[in-house]
Amino acid sequence: MSTTRLHNGTVKMKTPSGKAHYGFDAPGVMRGLLAGGLGGLVLGIAAALLATGWLRAAGVGLAAVAGVPLILGLSMVVYGLIGKQRMRDHMLGLIDWRGDERVLDIGTGRGLLLIGAAKRLGRGGQATGIDIWRAEDLTDNSLDRLAENVGAERVENAVTLLTADARKLPFPDASFDVVLSLYCIHNIEGRADQDAALAEIVRVLKPGGRALIGEWLPTHRYAGVFRTAGLTVRGSRTHFATALTLMWLVDAEKPALITQPERKRAHV
Ligand SMILES: C[S@@+](CC[C@H](N)C(=O)[O-])C[C@H]1O[C@@H](n2cnc3c(N)ncnc32)[C@H](O)[C@@H]1O
Structure with missing residues (x-):
C-alpha cells in the first residue's frame, strides 16, 4: 500500500x-481520424475495384486522400504507446x-x-x-x-x-x-x-x-x-x-x- x-x-x-500507463491524447480526435481514414480507404478501394468510369476515378482519389487522416490517427496511437x-x-x-x-x-x-x-x-x-x-x-x-x-x-x-x-x-x-x-x-x-x-x-x-x-x-x-x-x-x-x-x-x-x-x- x-x-x-x-x-x-x-x-x-x-x-x-x-x-x-499515461493514456492516449485527444481520444476523440484520434478515433475520428482513424474512423474517417479507414472508412474513406475502404469505400475508395471498393469503388476503385467495383465501379467504372468517373466513379472508379473518384474511388482512387478518395482512397489516396483517406490515407492522410489514417496516418495521422495511427501516429497518435503510436505516440500514446511509445x-x-x-x-x-x-x-x-x-x-x-x-x-x-x-x-x-x-x-x-x-x-x-x-x-x-x-x-x-x-x-x-x-x-x-x-x-x-x-x-x-x-x-x-x-x-x-x-x-x-x-x-x-x-x-x-x-x-x-x-x-x-x-x-x-x-x-x-x-x-x-x-x-x-x-x-x-x-x-x-x-x-x-x-x-x-x-x-x-x-x-x-x-x-x-x-x-x-x-x-x-x-x-x-x-x-x-x-x-x-x-x-x-x-x-x-x-x-x-x-x-x-x-x-x-x-x-x-x-x-x-x-x-x-x-x-x-x-x-x-
Ligand atoms: C493532451 S493532455 C496531456 C497530458 C500530459 N501532459 C501528457 O503528456 O500525457 C492535456 C492536459 O492538459 C490539461 N489542461 C487543459 N487545459 C488546462 C488548463 N487550463 N489548466 C490546466 N490543465 C489543463 C488537460 O486536462 C489534460 O490533462
Whole structure:
C-alpha cells in the first residue's frame, strides 16, 4: 500500500497496480481520424475495384486522400504507446539535474512528465503536477488515475498533486527551477488565455530556471512571448523523429540574478 500527498493535505491510499500507463491524447480526435481514414480507404478501394468510369476515378482519389487522416490517427496511437515516453525522456534529458529542484508539470494528466521528473529528484527535490482533468484531452484523465500511477512508480514522497488552472497558478513568484508542459497549452481556448498561461510560467520560474513546453503545433509564437518577457530562448524546433507524431518543443531560460560582487566585477 502506498500514499500520495495532495496539496490540500489529504492523503490517498493506493495499492501499486503495476506499470503506469499515461493514456492516449485527444481520444476523440484520434478515433475520428482513424474512423474517417479507414472508412474513406475502404469505400475508395471498393469503388476503385467495383465501379467504372468517373466513379472508379473518384474511388482512387478518395482512397489516396483517406490515407492522410489514417496516418495521422495511427501516429497518435503510436505516440500514446511509445512516442510520449520517448519525448518525456528527451525533454527531461535536456536538464542537468542536481536533484534538489522544485519542478512544476502544467497539465500533468496521468503524470508522464511529473513522475519522470520525480524519479530524477533526490533530497530536497519536489515535483508538483497541476491539471483541471479534461476528459476530452486524455483517456481516463483524472486525479485518481494519476495517484494510481504515482503509487505504481513509487514516487509518492517526491510529488504534490493539485487541481489548478494553468491561467492562474496558485504559487508565489519564482517558485520553480523547472517548469514542464506537454500538449497542454493549445487546449486553452483563445490566444489571450494561452498567453496568460505563458505569463504564469514566466512568473513562477525562479531566476536561472528552465521552461520546456512541448506542443503539436510550431512553438515559435510561445518563443516570442517568452523573449518579450525577458527569457532566453535556447531552441524552438520540431521533434517529430522523437515523438513519432507532430511535436514541437520550446526550451527557454529565465536570466539568473546578478549578485552584488558580480555586479561590481562587471562595473554595472
Ligand atoms: C493532451 S493532455 C496531456 C497530458 C500530459 N501532459 C501528457 O503528456 O500525457 C492535456 C492536459 O492538459 C490539461 N489542461 C487543459 N487545459 C488546462 C488548463 N487550463 N489548466 C490546466 N490543465 C489543463 C488537460 O486536462 C489534460 O490533462
